[in-house]
Amino acid sequence: MTEHAAGLGRRQQKKRETRRAIRDAALDLALENGLENLTVEAIAQTAGVSSRTFFNYFSSKEDALVTQAAEGADQVCKLLLERPSDEPPLEAFRNAVIYSNYFGADPVNRERVLARQRLTQCHPSLMAHHLGKIAMVERTFADALAERMGVDAEGDMTPQLLAAVAMSAIRVAVRQWVHKGDLPLYDLLETAFKQLEHLGLATQHPEPAG
Amino acid sequence: MTEHAAGLGRRQQKKRETRRAIRDAALDLALENGLENLTVEAIAQTAGVSSRTFFNYFSSKEDALVTQAAEGADQVCKLLLERPSDEPPLEAFRNAVIYSNYFGADPVNRERVLARQRLTQCHPSLMAHHLGKIAMVERTFADALAERMGVDAEGDMTPQLLAAVAMSAIRVAVRQWVHKGDLPLYDLLETAFKQLEHLGLATQHPEPAG
DNA sequence: CAAAATCTTGCACACTCTGCAAGTTTTTAT
DNA sequence: ATAAAAACTTGCAGAGTGTGCAAGATTTTG
Known part of the structure; x- marks a missing residue:
């Protein structure tokens, strides 16, 4: 050795x-x-x-060009399972992502990461490959969330929905970041997760079947 | 003529x-x-x-195999803009989807649609292509939602988030439908949208921390 | 019916991607 | 250190993908 x-x-x-x-x-x-x-x-x-x-x-x-989305996924999962259990799932997830280096905290690569994302956003074939990788990561996160919540990862839709919603926030934030590259990504991430809470998800009048 | x-x-x-x-x-x-x-x-x-x-x-x-996700998208947008404006966005979207024939209400094709979806779920290359198409539809929906809400479709993240979250619900419901094909898709759709409301989006600490 | 527009097809060609069989380099164990 | 084992690189052959082009067939238009 x-x-x-x-x-x-x-x-x-x-x-x-x-x-x-x-x-x-x-x-x-x-x-x-x-x-x-x-x-x-x-x-x-x-x-x-x-x-x-x-x-x-x-x-x-395409595989060589697309962001290595699976890179920091394991670390995010680890952090997620370490979050206090009284934290609401999405908040725990957001914190896990933000405190991880899922987006390569290295500011040296910032321009390079931005260029890669821009390329991905502009080319449907790259976007498709990217989303394919994202989907796999999403499943990993769903499993971690299921473990955290103590429910069945396959039978219960909740962890899958949580993972999907969380990835949606990340995806939209990144898109916005690419669209006008001046704002720092982490601010946009915060904003996206914050906005999830006010989306009109809670409905109190389910339509009396007109 | x-x-x-x-x-x-x-x-x-x-x-x-x-x-x-x-x-x-x-x-x-x-x-x-x-x-x-x-x-x-x-x-x-x-x-x-x-x-x-x-x-x-x-x-x-792959293009020939993947579900034509863009098929009923226009109809969904049209229905979405016709929903009463006091309906919360996600509820309006759910209703627009359910009252459209976005999933080809034709029960004759049910087995065929199911087989196609199963194939898609099993093969990452098909899934990637599928998600690529979904992403385009999502943008269409985001634009419609922005119009409905009277905000800027590009600058404001809200409509993009709404569209992404809604597509997440659909995607998870379809996956569940494929996973155990006995339950009717529409029930799973309803369930998925309903569960969105209780995801712990609002940060109110639902768990009293065992 | 004739001209215009559109669709199909074969062909050529560049590129993608995989299996296989060398040959080369690193690792492991003596 | 050295030889055997394991792992990596490379070229080559071959099946398959995807596009431009031009000729021919079909439909539409007036």
């Missing part, structure tokens, strides 16, 4: 670097030449690997 | 038929041989057109 600086073997570290190189190359080329003129071969070449290797890392160029 | 039985020219009618033939062929073959063994050529052949023509109708086989 040759434990080096990081807890990662040389192999794992190289894989990380390659992965990052491919992602960076993909984003740079997409921004430079447009998504329609982007090929896997060009990405691979820029990243210094073969086309075949690209597909060992990503299943498509 | 040779007005025939329907308000459609012979050409439009043929296109409708071809479109349906392709969709049906795609679903049948997917259910029969599995999605991984499905090719555009096979779909086209079964539908009685050339491969090239397939791509005149759909951009991919």
Whole structure:
């Protein structure tokens, strides 16, 4: 066991670097030449690997471009389960998200994250891939919420609804952030979650069947 | 102007038929041989057109398989704008959806719709395409809600949040419907929308903390 | 009925993605 | 340190996707 600086073997570290190189190359080329003129071969070449290797890392160029939504999901789940149990579910979730680094607290990458999101918002194919990943994360969150609430994750719709609603808030906040990139994302997140409470969800007159 | 039985020219009618033939062929073959063994050529052949023509109708086989979510969207918007203005937004939306034929009230297709949804739930690539379409419909709904509320559709997050939350309810209800296909979809829809009201959105600490 | 508009199809072509079989590098265990 | 095992990269072959183009067929229009 040759434990080096990081807890990662040389192999794992190289894989990380390659992965990052491919992602960076993909984003740079997409921004430079447009998504329609982007090929896997060009990405691979820029990243210094073969086309075949690209597909060992990503299943498509969209996959390489889309935000790694699953990145901080585990941490969010962990934080969620640690929140005080008297906190209402959505508030607990919001706090878990905000105190996590789900959005990569690293401000160095801010412009890059913004550019990636902008690209995603503009291209339906990227958006679809993005939402596909989001959906998987959503299920993870639903399971965590179910555990927190002590109910069945599959039979009870509540945790699924909570997860879906929470992801909606995040999604809308990010869209707004991209739309006018001056406001800080965290403020928009706060606003979105706050607005959920006043959406006219509570109905007190269910229509006497006209 | 040779007005025939329907308000459609012979050409439009043929296109409708071809479109349906392709969709049906795609679903049948997917259910029969599995999605991984499905090719555009096979779909086209079964539908009685050339491969090239397939791509005149759909951009991919996923496109042909996924639920046409945009189908009844216009009708839902129209109904939404006709709801009494004192109805809370989500309730108005729910009623608009339920009184529309957004889910194709035709019970003949029930098994077919169910099969299609099951397929979608099982295959991430189909789910991604599906969510991509859903997202576009969601924007349409957000615009309608903004008009109903008399606010700016882009600047104000509220209509976007409302649309997203409403689609969440629909999405979860459909997933539940697929998961155990015995309960009628409309009951699950009602339940989902009803549960939105009790999600702990309002921060009033429902749990006295055991 | 003839001109215009529209739809279908085949063909060519670039690109995507996968399995397989080398060859190379890292890891593990002696 | 060294040899065997495990893991990664790469090229190649091949099936499939998706688009532009042009010729031919069909429908619409006047």
